[in-house]
Every structure is written in C-alpha cells, then in structure tokens.
Amino acid sequence: MSNRALLEQLDRTTEMLSNSLTQLVKYSSILSEEESGAAQREMADSIASVSSEGVAMINTQTMQLIKGIQDLLVMTRSIREKWLLSQVPEKKESEQQEVDYEKCSQMLNSWVNQIVGNSDC
Amino acid sequence: MLTEGQKGDAKECSSPFKGISLALDPNLINLVPSGATTVPESENELDKQEEVEVANAPSQSLINNPYEMFEKMPLSRLIPIILRNRGPNFKFADLTEDALLKEISGENNEQTIEKDADGDYKMGSESIDELKGREESLQPLRVDENSLTDESESVSQDQFQQLKKNVIQSINMALNESSLSLEFVSLLLSSVRPAAATASMSPYLKKTVPAASLNAEKIPLKRSTRSEVISSRITHKGWKLRSLEESRLLLKETYHSLERSIEKEHDYWSKICQYISNKDVVFKMKDRDTGERSLGIKYGYEDSGSTYKQDRGIAILRHDSKMNKLELVPFEKSQSAVHINKRNNEKFLRVRIFTKIEEEDDYILTGESCLDSVLATSEDSTQEVDIRHQISKLKFFIFDQELMYQLKRESETLISYGVSIENENKIVAEFPSEKIEIEMLQLDDDIIMNHQQDAPKTNDKKANLILTMLRLLLVIMYKKQMRQRLLSPPSSKRTHSKSSKTRSSSKDASDTSILLLRPIMGKIRHQSYLDLLKKLTKDFILDAVKDSKLTVISGNERSNSDISNTDSDIHITKLNKEIGMFDEILRMPRSEISVDLNEKGKIKLVLESSNFCNAVIKVTYVNGTAKALFDTKFSDFKELEEFLHFIINEYVV
Numbered sequence: 001m002s003n004r005a006l007l008e009q010l011d012r013t014t015e016m017l018s019n020s021l022t023q024l025v026k027y028s029s030i031l032s033e034e035e036s037g038a039a040q041r042e043m044a045d046s047i048a049s050v051s052s053e054g055v056a057m058i059n060t061q062t063m064q065l066i067k068g069i070q071d072l073l074v075m076t077r078s079i080r081e082k083w084l085l086s087q088v089p090e091k092k093e094s095e096q097q098e099v100d101y102e103k104c105s106q107m108l109n110s111w112v113n114q115i116v117g118n119s120d121c
Numbered sequence: 122m123l124t125e126g127q128k129g130d131a132k133e134c135s136s137p138f139k140g141i142s143l144a145l146d147p148n149l150i151n152l153v154p155s156g157a158t159t160v161p162e163s164e165n166e167l168d169k170q171e172e173v174e175v176a177n178a179p180s181q182s183l184i185n186n187p188y189e190m191f192e193k194m195p196l197s198r199l200i201p202i203i204l205r206n207r208g209p210n211f212k213f214a215d216l217t218e219d220a221l222l223k224e225i226s227g228e229n230n231e232q233t234i235e236k237d238a239d240g241d242y243k244m245g246s247e248s249i250d251e252l253k254g255r256e257e258s259l260q261p262l263r264v265d266e267n268s269l270t271d272e273s274e275s276v277s278q279d280q281f282q283q284l285k286k287n288v289i290q291s292i293n294m295a296l297n298e299s300s301l302s303l304e305f306v307s308l309l310l311s312s313v314r315p316a317a318a319t320a321s322m323s324p325y326l327k328k329t330v331p332a333a334s335l336n337a338e339k340i341p342l343k344r345s346t347r348s349e350v351i352s353s354r355i356t357h358k359g360w361k362l363r364s365l366e367e368s369r370l371l372l373k374e375t376y377h378s379l380e381r382s383i384e385k386e387h388d389y390w391s392k393i394c395q396y397i398s399n400k401d402v403v404f405k406m407k408d409r410d411t412g413e414r415s416l417g418i419k420y421g422y423e424d425s426g427s428t429y430k431q432d433r434g435i436a437i438l439r440h441d442s443k444m445n446k447l448e449l450v451p452f453e454k455s456q457s458a459v460h461i462n463k464r465n466n467e468k469f470l471r472v473r474i475f476t477k478i479e480e481e482d483d484y485i486l487t488g489e490s491c492l493d494s495v496l497a498t499s500e501d502s503t504q505e506v507d508i509r510h511q512i513s514k515l516k517f518f519i520f521d522q523e524l525m526y527q528l529k530r531e532s533e534t535l536i537s538y539g540v541s542i543e544n545e546n547k548i549v550a551e552f553p554s555e556k557i558e559i560e561m562l563q564l565d566d567d568i569i570m571n572h573q574q575d576a577p578k579t580n581d582k583k584a585n586l587i588l589t590m591l592r593l594l595l596v597i598m599y600k601k602q603m604r605q606r607l608l609s610p611p612s613s614k615r616t617h618s619k620s621s622k623t624r625s626s627s628k629d630a631s632d633t634s635i636l637l638l639r640p641i642m643g644k645i646r647h648q649s650y651l652d653l654l655k656k657l658t659k660d661f662i663l664d665a666v667k668d669s670k671l672t673v674i675s676g677n678e679r680s681n682s683d684i685s686n687t688d689s690d691i692h693i694t695k696l697n698k699e700i701g702m703f704d705e706i707l708r709m710p711r712s713e714i715s716v717d718l719n720e721k722g723k724i725k726l727v728l729e730s731s732n733f734c735n736a737v738i739k740v741t742y743v744n745g746t747a748k749a750l751f752d753t754k755f756s757d758f759k760e761l762e763e764f765l766h767f768i769i770n771e772y773v774v
Binding site for chain 1: 367405582
C-alpha cells in the first residue's frame, strides 16, 4: 500500500471514529430528553421501540468504534511490514571484511601439509 | 425603473389629500443649494426664528422634512422661503407649473432610492391609496409573465401538445379528487341529513353503498398523566443505561484483547528490529498453521549460489506469546511430519578416521571431528535462545544436508577408487592404511552431552580439517555457481529452463563440477603414489646406478590465466580472487621426479592424474647426448617397474 493510500485510510478511519463517538455521547446525554419534551414523550410511549432502537444504535456505534481501532492496528502492522521489507537499517558490524588472501593461501598450504603429512605414517 | 416612477406618481397623487393643495412636493426644496439667501424686507420676528431653524439644518434631508410645518404655514411666509431656496435672482412670478414638472421628472431619476426608503418607512401605516399603488406596482410582474408565456409559445408544436396534455391530465385529476371528496363527505353526512346528502351523491355511490353506512366518531385524546410520563421517562433512561452498559462491556472486552495483541505485536516487532538485519532475506507469507499473516525468512543458500532443491530453506517467524520469544518454524510442505519429529532435519556431518591395524586386518577409530560450536551450545540451556542462534542453526543444518547430498552424488562415480556409499547417511572412503567415514547423524541429546567427554585421539585434528575443507569446497562450488549466474545473461538462463535437453546437459556439467571429496582424496592418493614412485626409483635406479641424484618437485607452476583476465564487474573479480585462492587444492595433483644419472643422461618421471584419483606417470629418458630416447605414459605401476628396469639395464648400466 502506498503512503498516500495509507494517509487516506487514516483520515477515513479517524473520521469514522469521531463520528461514532459523537453519536454515542449524544445518545448518552439525559438533558436532551427534557429539551425536546413532546417528541421525546411520544417516542417514550413505546418501550419496545426505545429499547430496540437504542440498543441497536449503541451496538452499531460501538462496533464501529472497535472496527476503527482494529483498522488502525492493521495499518500499523502494514506500516511495519513495509518498513521491514524495504528499509531495515544497516547494521554497522555487518560491513564486509576484506579477505586476507595471502593468509588464506598460507592456511590452505598448511592444510595440505597436515593431511598429506599425516597420511605418511 | 418604471415601477418606481409609478410609485412616485402615486405618492404625489396622495399628497393633496393630506393638507393644503400644493402643487409642489416639499421634498424638492432642499435640492436647491441653500447657501445664498435673499431675505425680503417685509419679514418680522417670527420669520427670523424660522430662518434660524432652517439655517440650522441647511442640508437637512427632505425625508425628514417637517411636512406639516410647511403645509400649515401661511403663504406670506412660505413664499419667501421658496424664493430664498430658488436663488437670488428668482421671481415668484416665474414659477410655472411646466417648469416644476420638468424639474420633478429630472430629479425623480436621481431620488428613486431615497423615495424607496421613504416608502418603506411608511409601510407600517399604509393608506388604501398606497396599497393601490403597490398593487399597481405588481402589475408589471404580470406583464412580465405574459411576455414569458409569449416566449414559451414560440416552442415547437410537439412541446405545446405535450404541455396541453399535461394540463388536461392535471385538471382531470383535480376533478376526480374533488368529486371523490364530495362523495366521502356526502356519505358521511347521509346518516345525519339523508336528504341533503343524497342530493350530492353520485348515482354509482348510491347504488353500491347503502346510505349511512359510514360513520365517524370523535376519539378523545388521552392525555398521559404525569406519573405515566415520569415512568416512561424512567424506562427510557433505563434502556439507555442498559445499552450504554452493554456498550461499555463490549468496549472493555475488546480493549483488553486488543491490548494483548498490541503487546504481542510490539514484542514481535521489537525482536525483529533487534535481530533481523538487512542481510536477511525476509518476505511476507501466510502461516499455514495459524492462518495469520506472518513473515518468512529464508535461511537456505539459494541466493548464495546453492542449487539444492530438496529443502528450500524457508522458515516462518512465529511469535510464541507464552514463552515470549520469537520462534523459527521451518516451512515444509508436509507440516505434520515436522510435528511428529521436530528434529527430523537436525542432522549434522561427522568425519571419522579409522586406521588399519596391519596384523589383524581390522580398523580402529583414531580420529573424529568434533561437534560444531553452533550445535554444542545452548541446545538445552533454558536461557533465552535468540533468533539469530536459531537462524544460524538452521543454516548449519541445511548446509550439512546439502553437503551430504552433493557428496553422495560425487561418490557415485568414485566406486572404483575405494569410495562406497554404505547407506543413506554414510560414505566410506578407503585408503591403503586407513579409511575415512563421512556420516550424517541425527542430533540428539546424547551427542550434545558427550561431545566433550571423549578422550582426544591422534587423528581428531585431521578429521576436523577434512570436514572443514569439505565445507569450504562447497562454498567454492557456490561461488562458482554465482560467477556463472553473473556471467551468463538471464535470457540464456530462460532458454535453459525451457528446453529440457539443454537442461539435462547443464545438469551433467554440474555433476562433473562437484569437487568435494575428490580434491581431498587426490591429495592423499597422490602422496601415496608419490611414495610408491619414490620407492620404485630408489629400488630400480638409485640402487642400480652409482652417483645418481634424485630431486622431487612437488606441485607445479602457477597458471595465472584465470586471475589475469580482469572483469569490469567488481563482484566477479572478487569471486575470481576467492575461487583462485583454492586453485592449490582444486588443481590436479602433479609431481616431478628427476633422476640425474650423471653422464648417462636423465630420467624424468611426472606423476599426474586425470581425475584426481588415478595416476598417470610420464616417463622421459634423455641420454648423455641430450637425445630423448623414450617418452611414454603409464597408468600401471607394474608396467612402469618393468620399463624402468629395462631402461636401466639396456642404456645406463
């Protein structure tokens, strides 16, 4: 996913989060009931509608909140993957050591001598 | 503009009703510059007062003009004021109606806005006349509408017909609706006043529905009592509370689970950050066991030039949340098999050297390669096993696996030289005085525990050296493969894989290029051949010819041809250099023995090999006069023996 797409997704998710949080807060306010008296009373007439609608609303908003947070987590995961697959920082000690060719050939020669010398006996 | 003019006219008409019939609109008075004033002699004290008032507000707007003041004024006072406003040389006799009308029409255009405001100001107390004026002002709008319809008439005939149709439809609908409502009301009335109702009823309704069959009754609106309102509010609130509580629980639950997963992720990534460097081959892959998204790491040597395909060397980086550590799980096609025997792949190579006991025709173990430090440490230790260690272990195992695989392939061709594959995991190379056993062993706890307890043996070092050299030679094979890949363009590679024929031929080439055991065996065998050759020359030449000298030149002149061609690619030059370093080992062994027979000439014996393991002896005899008499090759020592015998007897002695 490109940086731009990630940023766009971030925007979308935060928007969604704030929206559902606002909905929840609005719903939880008790004051609103007093203010819009008549309409509220009419609504209050049917307990069934209050219970089902309220619960459903709260539930969907809550699920949206959760989903948003999960989306954010998934995003961090993909950002991390992106980092790992593209730009892991160099480790300093991993610098290539120059091979000492002279020494190596000397060691190889001594290897030959060891093997051959031993087989003499 | 037209409407404004009409409005103004209407107002002018209204003014005579109010007071004195003045033809002059008093609003016009201050339009004339009021700076110069000519006061007639006849004015008295009151006039003076009036003058002061007017002078106080010389540019006073006419809107605020005290209408009544001027109207109620006697003419004897008003005329001087008019004269004063008109200018110095103005005579009242000159003031004609025509001139005034002209002035008014000229000023009206300028004063429309003011008059507008005037009209609005008076709106609160509109007289009937003014209303009339307003109605008049609406008229032009109607005119505009007419003009619009005139325009729409210019549309095409079809459109007109369409519009007509729509209008007729709408009228019909309205008619229908109204008659329906009439029927409804009539029916409703029929119970109370049958005579009146039936009169307005349609015959159809009368026929189908009996009279007084529709009734209406007033239903009293039941006002809910205060207690009911309160209780319903309480229930409302109760439900609110309950749903909020549920939401809270849900949020809390998910919060906890998410927090756990965040912690897990954090651990995972911090460990990856700690242990994974940019030298590791990391890629995304799906964990088949858990179904989670995961990361794979490649520990196989494919990218380093390995052609081993039995095990791709891929592992999944899995996070063990219980142990809080990162775990590498080798990725295999048969996952279940791995689970049954997790250490299935944990095999390592061991080299053992057995020395022959001459008299008993039996071997005793004289050397054994020791366990690699990677395996020896921390296999069972409970301290944190970091991922790097796991990676290096897996690398070790896959490397030894490939080494064994390649050794077996190489050994298949070496049966005639004493190399036999005893079983799947064991290769034995026999030499005259000893035998070397290369074995693939399962790594188990016993081996790890006991690896240091064995008493050191004489050939331990040699066994280790052989094992190390085998590994080094595999690395050289990798490097050669890499060089091949770099040198051959990718397009040719594609054609290779396409046609199976070329593929098999390249496979053959790779078969012959396996150089692991042969260079080592070659060295050992060559040494024993050389010993044998020396013994022969000693027996047949040195002992037979007096004053003869023997010189041995081991090895041979360096052929620098490989290194000298410098490539532009630094990687290839580097590889060339590194491969060239092993030329000493990988070259076919060659030794020269030259025997100086003084004035009788020279015998030169060159010991060579065509495939590391066999022996080819080139014999050259040059006599005293520097003439080459013999130049032959032998691969059998018996024949050589006879030949040497023949030369010495025939030419030297």
